[in-house]
Amino acid sequence: MSKRKGTKITFQIDKEKNFPEWYDEILERAEIIDKRYPVKGMPVLMPYGYQIFENIMKKLEELWNKTGHKKVLFPTLIPYTLFKREADHIKGFEEQVFWVTKAGGKDLKELLILRPTSEVPIYYMFSLWIRSHKDLPLKIYQTCTVFRYETKATKPLIRVREIPWNEAHTAHATREDAERQIKEAWKCYDELFIDWLCIYGLKLVRPEWDKFPGAEYSVTLDILMPDGRILQAVGNHFLGQKFSRVFDISFETKDGGRDYVYQTCYGISTRTVAAVLAVHGDNNGLILPCTIAPIQVVIVPILYKEREEDVLRKCRNVEKLLKEKGIRVLLDDRDETPGNKFYFWEMKGVPVRIEIGPRDVDNGTVTICKRYNREKIQVKDEDLMEALERVFEDIMNYLREKSKEKLEKSIVNVKALDELKEAIENGLIARAPFCSIEMDGYECAQYVKENIGGEVRGIKFQSSETPKESDKCIVCGRKAKYIVYIAKSY
Numbered sequence: 001m002s003k004r005k006g007t008k009i010t011f012q013i014d015k016e017k018n019f020p021e022w023y024d025e026i027l028e029r030a031e032i033i034d035k036r037y038p039v040k041g042m043p044v045l046m047p048y049g050y051q052i053f054e055n056i057m058k059k060l061e062e063l064w065n066k067t068g069h070k071k072v073l074f075p076t077l078i079p080y081t082l083f084k085r086e087a088d089h090i091k092g093f094e095e096q097v098f099w100v101t102k103a104g105g106k107d108l109k110e111l112l113i114l115r116p117t118s119e120v121p122i123y124y125m126f127s128l129w130i131r132s133h134k135d136l137p138l139k140i141y142q143t144c145t146v147f148r149y150e151t152k153a154t155k156p157l158i159r160v161r162e163i164p165w166n167e168a169h170t171a172h173a174t175r176e177d178a179e180r181q182i183k184e185a186w187k188c189y190d191e192l193f194i195d196w197l198c199i200y201g202l203k204l205v206r207p208e209w210d211k212f213p214g215a216e217y218s219v220t221l222d223i224l225m226p227d228g229r230i231l232q233a234v235g236n237h238f239l240g241q242k243f244s245r246v247f248d249i250s251f252e253t254k255d256g257g258r259d260y261v262y263q264t265c266y267g268i269s270t271r272t273v274a275a276v277l278a279v280h281g282d283n284n285g286l287i288l289p290c291t292i293a294p295i296q297v298v299i300v301p302i303l304y305k306e307r308e309e310d311v312l313r314k315c316r317n318v319e320k321l322l323k324e325k326g327i328r329v330l331l332d333d334r335d336e337t338p339g340n341k342f343y344f345w346e347m348k349g350v351p352v353r354i355e356i357g358p359r360d361v362d363n364g365t366v367t368i369c370k371r372y373n374r375e376k377i378q379v380k381d382e383d384l385m386e387a388l389e390r391v392f393e394d395i396m397n398y399l400r401e402k403s404k405e406k407l408e409k410s411i412v413n414v415k416a417l418d419e420l421k422e423a424i425e426n427g428l429i430a431r432a433p434f435c436s437i438e439m440d441g442y443e444c445a446q447y448v449k450e451n452i453g454g455e456v457r458g459i460k461f462q463s464s465e466t467p468k469e470s471d472k473c474i475v476c477g478r479k480a481k482y483i484v485y486i487a488k489s490y
Contacts, residue, residue: 011285011347019227023278024156030286030348032277033156041154041161045270048348051294053164053273057143059196059291060166060268063188069139069168074121076144080111083120086246092213093117096148098161114147119214119239119265122169123247130261132252133173137181141168157274158231158490165269171249171261175240178262182219182238185266186461189221189234196291197276198399199223200407201233202429202485204458207437207445212265216240219461222487223275224410228427230457230489233275236266277349279406280399286349287372289399290392296328297388298345302338302357310361318354318366318384325385346371351395352388372398411485417452420474420486424454429487433480435473444475454486 011029013022027033032049045053061071077100093116100112115121122140130138143166150159168185172178186203193199201223211218212235221234244250244260253259280287290296299319301311315331322329332341338355345353355367355376366384368377368391379387414420414430423430435441437459445456459465459482467480474480 010343012283014283015226015281019225019278022226022281022283023274026277026281026285026347027156032273035156039161041150041159043156043160045164048294049273052276052288052292053270055292055294056192056197056272056276057166060188060192061141061143063191064139064141064168067139067184067188068137069141069170072140072142073144074115074118074125074142076115076147077112078115078121080113082124083113086120086214086243093148096150098147098149116146116148118142118144118146118167119169119243123243123249123263126169126171126244126261127247127249130171130249130251133254136173136251136261137170137177139168139170139181141166155490157270157277160270163269165267167265167267169263169265171244171263173251173253173259173261175262178240178264179238181264182236182266185236185264186219189236189266189268193221193233193272194400196289197272198289198396198403199233199275199279200400200404202407202457203461204485205437205461206458207441207456207484208439209442209445210456210458212237214239214242216242220458222457222485222489223279224407224429224487225275225278225490228424228488230429230455230487231271231275231278232489233271234266234268237264239263239265279403281349282372284343285347287399288349288351290351290395293349293351294328295330295345295348295350296392297322297330297352297354298341298350299329299331299354299356300338300341300345301331301333302355304358307358307361311356311358314361315356318356321384322388327388346374352391370395415471415474417474420448420454421452424452424486424488427488429485430454431483431485432474433467433471434482434484435476435478436481437484441473444473447475448486452486453488455489457485457487457489459484 013025015022031046033043034046035043037044096116098114101108146163148161150161154160170181201221203221206218206220215237217238219236220232222230223233225231241260241262243263249261250258277286299315301315303311319329319331351371353369360366364381365378370391372395411429411431412423414423414432420430435444448454448456465483467483471480
């Protein structure tokens with residue numbers, strides 16, 4: 001980002017019309033990632049990008065801790081003999097596996113894999129840890145990386161081969177308790193995505209042919225990106241007793257009998273970072289929620305000859321005050337023009353800028369500027385903290401309402417294939433009558449994918465949406481059993 005002093009450091013790409021260029025450029029310019037690392041699909045998360053990810057993970061871990069989850073860290077390597085125990089699971093992941101076949105120059109007697117997900121190693125240990133109903137429920141999580149050999153075109157933060165993520169796994173004595181856990185997890189994710197990240201999405205039960213390998217059913221959070229594609233940001237899976245029977249995770253019940261545990265698993269990854277950047281950003285760069293911004297406030301001195309020290313002294317005092325109040329603040333005292341500093345920090349998405357010049361020193365004021373609309377507010381020094389609190393709240397409310405409004409306006413009802421095609425081509429989410437989300441609906445879903453370019457994403461979770469008695473499947477014309485959501489995806 002080094003530029004000759006006096007040259008404007010600007011970012012100006014139309015996000016809605018040219019999202020791929022906007023996305024690639026902002027990841028580099030805002031120093032989110034560096035994709036020059038010589039392994040495809042494994043970019044480096046730069047300090048600014050990693051701090052955004054870390055701030056998200058800190059909040060999520062806080063939510064897990066509050067709901068009785070315990071943090072663990074499992075080994076990265078999985079013996080293949082263990083991994084292949086669950087047939088559906090291996091079928092879903094085997095083509096994406098990184099194999100470890102040698103160690104110290106010698107062939108290994110037993111093949112090892114880099115974990116593509118952690119059900120297998122965790123459930124092997126569950127079988128050793130769980131003996132009685134007194135051991136249940138068991139709820140654990142870890143923040144780690146998984147490895148998947150993506151054969152499609154990789155896309156930073158979205159489709160990568162080494163994935164930083166957070167995953168949680170639970171075991172329960174009854175089906176009812178496990179299904180309660182699915183709902184509890186959604187309460188936590190709702191707090192994270194809506195309250196903390198200001199993002200609304202669609203919570204959908206995935207079709208039978210597209211659920212998590214080995215799950216009874218999967219519920220996902222789908223986020224609409226600016227290019228009209230859906231990004232799956234959360235996977236929340238009800239596993240039932242499928243894995244517990246394979247790994248013999250059984251326990252003594254209260255009445256002295258034996259049963260297998262019911263299980264759930266759920267997780268998010270750096271896709272969450274991608275969603276935040278893409279949903280909230282504008283043509284001038286990023287707009288970060290105050291909750292996760294590495295820098296919440298940047299102070300820019302407006303310097304004039306013979307008043308430099310007065311202005312800088314006040315800037316340092318304001319910086320000290322904000323730090324004492326727990327605000328992530330940076331004083332930009334670089335030898336650069338104020339205009340270039342404005343453009344730079346707007347591009348980086350810092351929510352609030354404070355400008356301090358000689359008049360502010362004389363009048364006992366500061367000028368607050370909001371990133372999202374560049375509105376400026378002049379406040380008295382003694383009112384700064386109260387004003388900042390209001391500004392932070394305003395920013396979060398604006399981002400939240402904007403995300404909600406965009407999602408609602410992007411969902412359209414369709415009942416014919418030509419309407420569906422038009423919706424998909426316009427980057428919208430189509431809501432359509434459909435014959436089935438069980439395997440007997442697979443052929444219709446494939447027709448939509450191959451001929452329309454959209455994917456049947458699923459039906460709304462915990463919703464009473466049902467087709468009318470007269471509704472027919474949009475593809476085959478059979479009686480519609482479900483209302484499904486169809487969109488392009490990554």
